[in-house]
Amino acid sequence: MRLFLLLSFSILMLLEGYTTETDEQSLLKFKSQVSEGKRAILSSWNNSFPLCKWTCVTCGHKHKRVTGLNLGGLQLGGVISPSIGNLSFLISLNLTNNYFGGTIPQELGNLFRLKHLFMSFNFLKGEIPTSLFNCSRLVELHLHSNSLSQVVPWELGTLRKLVLLDLGRNKLKGKFPASLENLTSLEELSFVANIMEGEIPNDIARLAKMVDLQLATNNFSGVFPQAIYNMSLLENLNIIDNGFSGSLRSDIGNLLPNLRGLFIGNNSFSGVIPTTLANISNLQNLGMEINSLTGSIPPSFGKLRDLQLLSLHTNSFGSDHSLQDLEFLGALSNCTQLSALLVAYNRLAGDLSTSIANLSTNINILELQSNFISGSIPHDNGNLINLKILSLGNNLLTGDLPTSLGKLSGLEQFSVGSNKMSGEIPSSLGNITRLESLWLFNNSFEGIIPPSIGKCSHLLYLYLQDNKLNATIPREIMQIAPLVLLNMSNNLLTGSLPETVGRLEHLGTLSVAHNRLSGKLPETLGECLLMVQLDLHGNSFDGTIPDLSGLVGVKEVDFSNNNLTGSIPGYFANFSSLERLNLSINNFEGKLPTEGKFKNASIVSVFGNINLCGGVLELKLKPCKHSSFSKKVLIGVSIGVSLLLLLFIASVSLCWFRNRKKNKTNEATPSTLGTFHEQISYGDLRNATNGFSSGNLVGSGCFGTVFKALLPPENKVVAVKVLNLQQRGAMKSFLAECESLRNVRHRNLVKLLTACSSIDFLGNQFRALIYEFMPNGSLDMWLHPDEVEEIARPSRTLTLLERLNIAVDVASVFDYLHVHCHEAIAHCDLKPSNVLLDEDLIAHVSDFGLARILLKFDQEYFLNQLSSAGVRGTIGYAAPEYGMGGEVSTHGDMYSFGIILLEMFSGKRPTNELFGGNFTLHSYIESALPERVLEVADEKILHNGLRIGFPVAECLKLVLEVGLRCCVESPVNRLAMSEAVKELTTIRERFFRSRRRATH
């Protein structure tokens, strides 16, 4: 018998015409399609090694043919070679968790012995090939998290052996295929996170072995699928985020007695909670949030001994007056595993004090906000020791804040805003050192703001407004470095605003409106560079407005109703985000500017300042008297300019320099450069760089070498870029060209200070550009710290917000260069190593204009450099049309900018070894959006202090989408830089706003 079997086996193999060699050839072909960078893992796959010893390969005992290929999690990229279809003895294929792109090869359908197919977590696109349904022995099919599209083929219903089918997180559309009723062995089925629609066919009631059914996040509709009531073995059911409606059958608990997880949230279900749910003794997680359910929350849930999560928020449970509504809270004290209880946004009434203290000690999250709950917070809250989130806001609570709250040392969010509480804020709150948001607003708290709150060193949001707090603002608050929002308005605070407010460098909102504050505004206010909303109105502040010229992102400034004096600073005119500037009812004087934002009377309010004049007509100020002063200054300046010009012409062979002449530019910040000294010669530069020593070398690119230099007499630090120009002569026009570049100014360009065109000590041409020095190195170093030598490595990683700021900085300088400059100027070599960061991590683009100089003076060399191996690093950033001899254009910069955006937020270089052929950084990110954005995001962002609830994924998705649109293949279809600026700024603002809303 055995002999016979063996014989027939061999005959079969002969008939198939395949042998071990075929397997070898197929695998080698497969390997050749894996992207180069990771092929090394498969180094044992070569002819000098026996096939069955190749890594990740399993062979059959007798016939020595490949039966298993387990390549899961090896980070392999490239495409799946059709040759895999020749491994005719394959039973199990595991490609899970790789970077394979392209489509699923048709040829897989030849693998008629295949039982287990794992291809989840890749970047596969296109349809599920119908040939796959020839693999009639398939038991499991895993295609989760890819980008498969089109409808789910009805032929799927022919795979009658299937036990597990996972098509979750793709882009599949169409209806639930009724043919699935034939898969009567099916135990697990997932269509989660696709775009499928329609009702769930009743015929699938035949799938009586179903244990795990996942239909969440689609557009399915109709009543609760009746077929499900037949699946008595069901343990997990998740249909959240769909359009289901109607009510649940009252006997559901008896029909589905094995449920552990039931999730029906975010649909349109109505009716009451069936009390039979309390009969499902294994139930651990029950989620029915965001529906239109009514009635009471059954106290019989107390019988569910394994209950961990009860999420019923955003429904209409309760009566809004009956004290019985909270009875269930007491009953839940039997559920010792309970860790999250979410019943916010209902109509629950009742007395809090009697009900929460006995909840499980495992409870982490307790959300009761926006109900009609009365009573006070119990002083004995010993059981709540592990709470992280306690939300009681918007209820009818009275009484004071118990000192014992300080014992809840793990609390991260605490909210009692909008209640009727009173008494003093206990200083023990300072013991809750993990606290991130504290919402005490809109109560009747009185007394001081306890200085101990300064010990809450993780606090992001502090809402104290609308109370009766008095005394001074404790200076300790200004020590809470991460603070993003500080609202103390509508209290009875006295004294001044602490001088150290500038330490709060993440502050986006500061409001102290309607208090009794006085004194001068602190100078350091101008250091809160991320400020968006600054509201100081209704106090008695005096003195002048401090230098706020750095707050360029501010949207709303309200200084009205104070005693402020002095003139109104002109820099507000250029704050592009400014929507409201209210300076009314003060003692400001002098001339109101008329340009920029001051043109718009709906943005600026200045009434009630008797000594103010000028401004646009609508503001109805008196006209200013003329003075002859300004004329004199003008003449003086123009004489200075002519002198300079003379000097410039006279010193052609020497290096020119800049003096302190203020340029007319669009920059909002004043120049930070001190007086620049006398002429610099080649010799001076040589001395300043220690003879161009390697110790001073900070980088070298294809067009030159950069040295750090200390220029006497003040030892000013500058960067000297020595150009590799081959061409002789044209010294004079070189300097003229540099001069014209020097006049292109923007706060996000590295300032070109001077240039040097001279002869070195050996008689060779020497040309160098001298730039301001950027202490924080390049964006490249920050994005890829592991590739940087330890000594120069940044001490931390960039946050999401910092990256957003840098993106906006770079975009705005390019918008300026492309559109607002007298002639559009392309950069041609934009890449992260050309984006430098100053001490405040503000981005400055370097090497701008170099392309123009090089094109002009050494075109041959420039083009050679572009096409030679010397610019390998730039490959990946250069637009595809450059490679085909396309003209230098602003569209090319757009492409590079798009790639930089993708790199900044994914952490992957375009030249990463993953990519090859058609699988590029662009296609990699494109296929992951929108659902899998967190998988392609730079992990360093996600591990960088982001808190739950922030719409991080949303923000990343939007930015990456902008990036994708900037670097599409066709130059004319790319986004324009002005659009990119607009979109990025909007994203940044939305992120800011939602960060603030996040903990509500």
Ligand SMILES: *[C@@H]1O[C@H](CO)[C@@H](O)[C@H](O)[C@H]1NC(C)=O
């Ligand atoms: C498939 O590969 C993944 C690696 O990511 C692994 O976790 C999984 O256990 C593998 N499956 C089998 C059946 O070997």
